Amino acid sequence: MNIVVLGAGAIGSLFGALLSKKNNVMLIGRAPHVNAIRKGSLKIEGKTQFNKKVPIMLSVNDIKNPPDLLIITVKSYDTEDALKKARKIIGSNTTILSFQNGLDNIDEIGKIVDRKQTIAGVTTHGSIFPEPGLIRHTGKGKTVFGELDGKKTERIKNIVNIFNEAGIETTISKNIVKEIWIKAIVNSSINPLTTIFQCKNGYLLENPILEKIVEKVCEESTNIANAEGLNLSFEDMFQKTREVIEDTSENYSSMLQSFKKGKKTEIESINGKIIDIGKIRGVDTLMNSILAYLVNFMAD
Ligand SMILES: NC(=O)c1ccc[n+]([C@@H]2O[C@H](COP(=O)([O-])OP(=O)(O)OC[C@H]3O[C@@H](n4cnc5c(N)ncnc54)[C@H](OP(=O)(O)O)[C@@H]3O)[C@@H](O)[C@H]2O)c1
Known part of the structure; x- marks a missing residue:
């Protein structure tokens, strides 16, 4: 699956790095993190440990084709701005997935993208971002995803599958809201x-x-x-x-x-x-x- 992770911070870098083992992943992050990973690699320590040179860019400008999945992992107050900047790569078949905390993200995404393209998730994994190029996985947790209308669609099954294949234990929720x-x-x-x-x-x-x-x-x-x-x-x-x-x-x-x-x-x-x-x-x-x-x- 072609995946773009918008907001390569604590949780985005961790999930992006895990997903990149079996998928084409592109992280979008800030300059210090981009430079640290390009010069060396992304180091994951703590509950998960590995080093990988995960592809990372400063913006979506050089991405040619719409991804299958766009994962939003910016803080909730950055959602609208980040999505506006990423709008050019969102195709009609791109699914938008938000893991963010807070009650306004789905509405913020809905200002830019058709609600039908959005799915949501909640994760109890814990990770922190001590310095550019380094992510500490502080707590292993569980992850649930769901369609906003609760249906068990093929796309939600596929996305849950790729997360489980990446070692991120994930289940489907019939009531993600x-x-x-x-x-x-x-x-x-x-x-x-x-x-x-x-x-x-x-x-x-x-x-x-x-x-x-x-x-x-x-x-x-x-x-x-x-x-x-x-x-x-x-x-x-x-x-x-x-x-x-x-x-x-x-x-x-x-x-x-x-x-x-x-x-x-x-x-x-x-x-x-x-x-x-x-x-x-x-x-x-x-x-x-x-x-x-x-x-x-x-x-x-
Ligand atoms: N960390 C966790 O354990 C965890 C667990 C569950 C849920 N969550 C939720 O997940 C969301 C992200 O949390 P986080 O802890 O991963 O936050 P974070 O470490 O601050 O990561 C977000 C990253 O996105 C960057 N960013 C913001 N706008 C961007 C843009 N337009 N382009 C590229 N990069 C951009 C931020 O840079 P700047 O800081 O420079 O703006 C930051 O590096 C939050 O809603 C949080 O509540 C986090």
């Missing part, structure tokens, strides 16, 4: 609270006040999801959040990592979008509003 919501609910407490308190994920369950805030945020985010028609149980969502905190207790959340690097965070795609939907549906948004306000205040 629900999976995206579940991840957003879990992230709606963990990401901002670890950023505000500059702590590892595990501290959220060690400190009783923070544990209570996690519970309240989780309850509010679940209420908003349900007002949008999701039908999720608060008990399940709180249990899931606790499990993620326990499983990643030694990790620093992606939001805290972005904040520490002085980079923009995905707060608007997670809590910001939950607040927008809550307001439209007439559901209380106080907890999410406080967290979003504090993270944005700290970043200013």
Whole structure:
């Protein structure tokens, strides 16, 4: 399969490198990463370890034919801009796959590409991008993909197959929108609270006040999801959040990592979008509003 990975950062470089073992993959990334890989190779360390000179470019300008699959792995706030720049290589048979966190990516993609061409995924793999040319696979996880309408189409089966062949354990979800919501609910407490308190994920369950805030945020985010028609149980969502905190207790959340690097965070795609939907549906948004306000205040 011909694959372009738009946004060769932590997760895009890891998945791109794994897929490149059996597919034609082209990564699109920033100059320092492009130069480091071209001069040497892409080094993957941690839970997965190998070195490979994966093809990488600064832009899609030199790509001649539309790829079969365009994987979007830029941060959610870069989706529209990155896709506009890549629009010229998107053909009518190109499938767009987003793995990004947040609730606005599918709509952002829909501004540029026909919704029928888009599929979505959620992954619990963890990876970081310590320096150009180097990716650290910090946690092995599971990946699910789905058509937006939940159908088990030939294309979703093919794409899931190539991921499994690449060693990325992947299954098909009949309700990928629900999976995206579940991840957003879990992230709606963990990401901002670890950023505000500059702590590892595990501290959220060690400190009783923070544990209570996690519970309240989780309850509010679940209420908003349900007002949008999701039908999720608060008990399940709180249990899931606790499990993620326990499983990643030694990790620093992606939001805290972005904040520490002085980079923009995905707060608007997670809590910001939950607040927008809550307001439209007439559901209380106080907890999410406080967290979003504090993270944005700290970043200013
Ligand atoms: N990392 C994980 O473990 C993980 C797991 C699950 C989901 N996710 C989600 O996956 C998405 C990506 O996360 P990440 O951690 O991989 O982020 P990341 O390391 O910041 O990777 C994104 C990369 O894309 C680059 N980029 C942005 N616009 C571009 C463009 N137009 N052309 C070429 N490169 C461009 C960025 O460069 P600049 O930084 O210079 O802008 C950055 O190097 C996020 O939505 C995240 O929530 C990540």
